[in-house]
Amino acid sequence: MSQGIFAKNPSVLVFLAILGLFTLGVTLMSEWAGSEIVSTSFVKTLGKTLCLALVAVAMDLVWGYAGILSLGHFAFFGLGGYMIGMWLMYERTRGIVAASLAEAPIPPTEAEVVSAIGNQIFGVVGSSEFPAIWTFADSLALQLLFVVLVPGLLAFVFGWLAFRSRVTGVYLSILTQAMTLALALYLFQNDSGLRGNNGLSGLQNLPGLDHVPQSSISIWFFWASAGALAIGYVFSAWIVSGKFGSVIRGIRDNESRVRFLGYPVETYKLFVFTVTAMIAGIAGALYYPQAGIINPAEIAPIASIYLAVWVAIGGRGRLYGAVIGAAFVSLVSSWFTGGQAPDVNLGFYTIKWVDWWLVLLGLSFVAVTLLAPKGIGGLVDLWTGRLPPDRHGADLGPDSGSLREAEAEQ
Amino acid sequence: MKSLLEVSGVSVSFDGFKAINNLSFAIGDAELRAIIGPNGAGKTTFMDIVTGKTRPDEGRVLWGEANTSLLGLSEARIAREGIGRKFQKPTVFEDQTVQENLLMALSNARGPLQVLFYRPTPEDLDRVHELAGEIGLVDALGRKSGELSHGQKQWLEIGMLLAQEPRLLLVDEPAAGMTPAEREHTTALLVEAAKSRAVVVIEHDMDFVRRLGCKVTVLHEGAVLAEGSLDHVTANRKVIDVYLGR
Ligand SMILES: Nc1ncnc2c1ncn2[C@@H]1O[C@H](COP(=O)(O)OP(=O)(O)OP(=O)(O)O)[C@@H](O)[C@H]1O
Numbered sequence: 001m002s003q004g005i006f007a008k009n010p011s012v013l014v015f016l017a018i019l020g021l022f023t024l025g026v027t028l029m030s031e032w033a034g035s036e037i038v039s040t041s042f043v044k045t046l047g048k049t050l051c052l053a054l055v056a057v058a059m060d061l062v063w064g065y066a067g068i069l070s071l072g073h074f075a076f077f078g079l080g081g082y083m084i085g086m087w088l089m090y091e092r093t094r095g096i097v098a099a100s101l102a103e104a105p106i107p108p109t110e111a112e113v114v115s116a117i118g119n120q121i122f123g124v125v126g127s128s129e130f131p132a133i134w135t136f137a138d139s140l141a142l143q144l145l146f147v148v149l150v151p152g153l154l155a156f157v158f159g160w161l162a163f164r165s166r167v168t169g170v171y172l173s174i175l176t177q178a179m180t181l182a183l184a185l186y187l188f189q190n191d192s193g194l195r196g197n198n199g200l201s202g203l204q205n206l207p208g209l210d211h212v213p214q215s216s217i218s219i220w221f222f223w224a225s226a227g228a229l230a231i232g233y234v235f236s237a238w239i240v241s242g243k244f245g246s247v248i249r250g251i252r253d254n255e256s257r258v259r260f261l262g263y264p265v266e267t268y269k270l271f272v273f274t275v276t277a278m279i280a281g282i283a284g285a286l287y288y289p290q291a292g293i294i295n296p297a298e299i300a301p302i303a304s305i306y307l308a309v310w311v312a313i314g315g316r317g318r319l320y321g322a323v324i325g326a327a328f329v330s331l332v333s334s335w336f337t338g339g340q341a342p343d344v345n346l347g348f349y350t351i352k353w354v355d356w357w358l359v360l361l362g363l364s365f366v367a368v369t370l371l372a373p374k375g376i377g378g379l380v381d382l383w384t385g386r387l388p389p390d391r392h393g394a395d396l397g398p399d400s401g402s403l404r405e406a407e408a409e410q
Numbered sequence: 411m412k413s414l415l416e417v418s419g420v421s422v423s424f425d426g427f428k429a430i431n432n433l434s435f436a437i438g439d440a441e442l443r444a445i446i447g448p449n450g451a452g453k454t455t456f457m458d459i460v461t462g463k464t465r466p467d468e469g470r471v472l473w474g475e476a477n478t479s480l481l482g483l484s485e486a487r488i489a490r491e492g493i494g495r496k497f498q499k500p501t502v503f504e505d506q507t508v509q510e511n512l513l514m515a516l517s518n519a520r521g522p523l524q525v526l527f528y529r530p531t532p533e534d535l536d537r538v539h540e541l542a543g544e545i546g547l548v549d550a551l552g553r554k555s556g557e558l559s560h561g562q563k564q565w566l567e568i569g570m571l572l573a574q575e576p577r578l579l580l581v582d583e584p585a586a587g588m589t590p591a592e593r594e595h596t597t598a599l600l601v602e603a604a605k606s607r608a609v610v611v612i613e614h615d616m617d618f619v620r621r622l623g624c625k626v627t628v629l630h631e632g633a634v635l636a637e638g639s640l641d642h643v644t645a646n647r648k649v650i651d652v653y654l655g656r
């Protein structure tokens with residue numbers, strides 16, 4: 001995993017260098033470093049963007065490389081957020097409860113503390129009992145493990161059922177949408193055990209660190225997000241650089257041919273689907289503490305569709321394309337929907353971007369798909385000169401895909 | 411002689427149309443066999459059945475010394491048993507280089523984890539080089555296979571087949587779209603391959619079949635119409651009527 005991959009993919013080094021410089025720059029300009037240039041809330045936005053870039057890398061692995069158009073990876077992202085959110089909320093509430101009960105004349109028993117925590121957390125859904133899924137909420141180590149295990153397990157079971165019955169293409173996409181919708185609807189219920197539509201909140205406050213200002217916490221998470229993106233990126237580049245990458249690209253382009261070479265295609269798909277779900281879980285676990293709140297609306301089907309749009313706009317089948325797409329679209333999106341974009345007055349009608357941004361995004365998606373299928377990442381090819389030959393004449397062979405001799409010689 | 415592959419009494423129908431009708435066929439180790447027959451005779455469907463792509467309605471397909479039934483095994487499993495297949499239309503991975511295509515076909519472990527940690531050994535690279543030499547693509551090793559000419563793609567696919575080191579090669583119309591010189595080279599490749607393994611070639615071109623110089627099976631309406639040397643079957647009245655005399 002050392003030299004080979006960097007030698008084969010110089011773009012990985014370029015990416016790491018840019019990410020490092022970016023992280024350093026933001027750090028120096030942050031309130032944490034005593035500067036006023038980048039506000040704490042913008043540090044959080046940037047940190048969240050890095051997490052979105054990470055889940056986009058996972059999406060690119062599963063879609064751009066393995067050809068599985070999953071429209072459900074945000075479910076895994078959200079689950080990762082819920083898993084870490086449970087610990088954050090439990091421990092913080094415990095701190096508050098312990099502090100208030102300490103004033104009481106008789107020291108509270110452990111059971112009293114737990115029931116008081118339950119009251120605090122589940123009061124909003126008219127309950128005070130801890131559901132079974134909170135059994136390990138007091139253990140950071142276990143909840144961190146669940147960040148990868150729970151999304152991984154869901155992906156494994158779902159993928160095992162779907163791939164084994166050879167569901168592919170648009171049917172698989174619809175099935176993944178159904179999965180994320182079902183999960184969101186389930187979580188919306190008050191008795192799902194995760195506070196229904198209230199979701200988990202106050203996640204920006206780290207238990208036991210009340211004295212630490214948000215300017216510090218935000219920069220810690222920013223670093224962690226940058227680190228996770230760097231590791232996730234190198235890991236993904238390693239996966240796709242060798243023969244494994246060859247096989248999954250083969251599956252994308254001609255799955256039955258790969259089968260006749262003797263490769264167990266379904267196992268490969270399951271592997272990629274599960275591993276990317278775990279990466280998505282990690283990204284979500286870093287995202288939601290920066291967002292402060294997670295609720296079931298986060299894993300609505302549309303979120304996973306956005307994910308595919310980012311990757312398509314950035315350029316699928318190349319990892320940096322996914323990062324560019326996620327960063328660019330999500331930042332532009334928060335600019336437009338945050339009310340910062342100036343309204344356009346047409347005289348008879350005023351375009352308010354808060355309402356029209358989605359239309360613009362949809363049109364850009366259609367435009368990219370039709371006019372520039374390589375996405376923004378394709379611009380890099382202009383620079384490195386990796387252009388496909390211009391095919392104006394007859395093909396080399398009877399296949400419509402073949403090049404002309406002169407072009408092939410280049 | 412004990413046969414390597416034995417197909418007996420196999421039938422398959424698509425929406426009531428009997429594409430294969432009580433077909434029996436056997437081939438031994440290190441045998442070269444040509445299958446000819448009019449369009450729609452069921453030649454490709456026969457290969458589909460052997461390789462697990464199509465499940466027959468009835469009949470048996472037995473493989474190897476242990477007489478394993480291939481019915482019910484997955485395509486990938488059958489391929490790992492040692493049956494390689496070349497499709498009628500050349501199917502190589504166009505987005506990948508010739509070298510990547512050959513490396514993928516090389517007979518190494520196929521499981522995801524083994525493949526994930528696989529790095530080509532010098533022997534593997536030598537083997538790829540050697541194969542590329544046999545199929546005349548040494549200079550093209552670093553080129554994307556989508557840039558190859560039609561004939562070169564056919565060869566690459568044959569090369570991938572050889573890389574798999576199968577015990578039985580099923581080759582569907584290997585010479586389609588090739589120039590006469592390319593055809594001759596292809597014949598040589600197949601004859602060479604058949605020295606150490608069984609090879610079944612489907613072909614329409616009679617000259618090509620003649621150069622193979624092997625036993626011929628004529629298929630018609632999903633069943634064997636005649637079998638024997640090329641001269642023997644071409645003298646057969648029924649064969650002339652349904653195939654040659656058209
Ligand atoms: N999956 C399928 N569904 C329906 N019909 C099929 C299917 N596969 C093959 N057939 C039919 O079965 C018959 C035999 O087809 P097959 O492809 O085996 O012929 P062939 O001998 O290979 O012909 P050719 O020389 O044209 O390649 C044809 O009539 C074809 O239309």
Ligand SMILES: [Mg+2]
Nearest residue numbers: 453454455498
């Ligand atoms: Mg055919």
